Amino acid sequence: AQSVTQLDSQVPVFEEAPVELRCNYSSSVSVYLFWYVQYPNQGLQLLLKYLSGSTLVKGINGFEAEFNKSQTSFHLRKPSVHISDTAEYFCAVTGGSYIPTFGRGTSLIVHP
Amino acid sequence: EAQVTQNPRYLITVTGKKLTVTCSQNMNHEYMSWYRQDPGLGLRQIYYSMNVEVTDKGDVPEGYKVSRKEKRNFPLILESPSPNQTSLYFCASSPRPHADTQYFGPGTRLTVL
Numbered sequence: 001a002q003s004v005t006q007l008d009s010q011v012p013v014f015e016e017a018p019v020e021l022r023c024n025y026s027s028s029v030s031v032y033l034f035w036y037v038q039y040p041n042q043g044l045q046l047l048l049k050y051l052s053g054s055t056l057v058k059g060i061n062g063f064e065a066e067f068n069k070s071q072t073s074f075h076l077r078k079p080s081v082h083i084s085d086t087a088e089y090f091c092a093v094t095g096g097s098y099i100p101t102f103g104r105g106t107s108l109i110v111h112p
Numbered sequence: 113e114a115q116v117t118q119n120p121r122y123l124i125t126v127t128g129k130k131l132t133v134t135c136s137q138n139m140n141h142e143y144m145s146w147y148r149q150d151p152g153l154g155l156r157q158i159y160y161s162m163n164v165e166v167t168d169k170g171d172v173p174e175g176y177k178v179s180r181k182e183k184r185n186f187p188l189i190l191e192s193p194s195p196n197q198t199s200l201y202f203c204a205s206s207p208r209p210h211a212d213t214q215y216f217g218p219g220t221r222l223t224v225l
Binding site for chain 2: 006032034041043044049090102103105
């Protein structure tokens with residue numbers, strides 16, 4: 001079985017400040033890891049993914065994430081956020097099952 | 113434009129009245145799936161399909177049916193909707209189920225009274 005824990009349900013931050021959204025997973029097999037973003041009234045779109053290789057993954061809109069196998073984490077970071085980054089962010093894992101597991105989401109709120 | 117479309121986007125219905133939410137993708141993807149999104153619970157997979165005529169249950173299949181008669185279409189059927197099926201529903205597709213990006217539709221907000 002696999003699971004995903006997003007440790008923060010809401011993260012408020014000021015514009016141009018750095019941000020980290022935390023994601024921990026558990027799985028008995030090798031995993032693929034994803035971060036998706038959901039803007040208000042829209043579907044989810046991929047930010048970045050880790051399949052193999054370099055543990056530092058760069059995605060769209062200046063986001064990056066680091067896969068840490070020993071800590072079973074895949075935290076999402078951005079060095080300087082913008083108002084337009086306000087959205088819901090979901091971490092997801094796929095492994096031996098065809099059923100991906102999504103975290104409960106983290107609401108990033110960027111204040112001016 | 114590559115996309116996943118869903119219809120309707122919004123639906124209010126009453127308990128027991130059968131309904132279908134359509135999903136269509138134009139990317140020739142083999143894998144399609146349905147999710148429901150509920151506050152504080154994230155996304156949970158309802159059903160998925162590996163290819164035409166191949167469907168299987170996800171985490172929360174009770175009360176739902178699906179069919180995959182054509183590669184591009186994957187409708188979600190609620191034969192007797194109940195209030196606990198009030199939710200936001202997303203259809204998604206991808207070339208492969210594991211390692212590939214999933215492409216999501218815009219969502220269907222369903223209210224069952």
